Amino acid sequence: MQKNYRKTLKACYLGFVTQAIAANFTPLLFLTFRDTYRIGLEKIALIPFVFYFTQLLIDFAAARFVDKIGYRICVAASQVLSAAGLALMAVLPELLPVPFSGILIAVVLYAVGSGLVRYWSVRSSRPVPLKIRTA
Numbered sequence: 001m002q003k004n005y006r007k008t009l010k011a012c013y014l015g016f017v018t019q020a021i022a023a024n025f026t027p028l029l030f031l032t033f034r035d036t037y038r039i040g041l042e043k044i045a046l047i048p049f050v051f052y053f054t055q056l057l058i059d060f061a062a063a064r065f066v067d068k069i070g071y072r073i074c075v076a077a078s079q080v081l082s083a084a085g086l087a088l089m090a091v092l093p094e095l096l097p098v099p100f101s102g103i104l105i106a107v108v109l110y111a112v113g114s115g116l117v118r119y120w121s122v123r124s125s126r127p128v129p130l131k132i133r134t135a
Contacts, residue, residue, distance in 0.1 A: 022111070
């Protein structure tokens with residue numbers, strides 16, 4: 001019996017949306033971080049670096065463990081981690097004594113989620129043959 005991965009595929013597509021939000025939401029807040037938390041531009045520039053570097057590390061690590069634990073677990077974990085990171089982005093800077101560390105913790109969480117779903121999507125994508133209609 002062949003497994004049906006339709007729900008997993010839909011969750012992965014939802015992961016693309018989550019990944020786009022995660023990658024583009026924080027840069028929209030750079031001026032807010034500067035004005036509200038008095039974070040300098042040199043630290044603000046570190047935020048995208050941490051995001052993409054974490055994603056890259058997870059891509060390399062996922063190559064080893066995704067096949068062992070399964071795609072469904074990774075896709076579900078990616079959604080949970082991305083949601084937790086985005087939610088903590090609103091809370092952690094206010095709770096921690098150093099707001100920048102709260103921002104980085106949240107960024108690392110949703111970058112791990114984005115990296116997990118990105119690995120699966122790259123791995124599962126196959127070329128689709130084009131059907132050319134002739135008149």
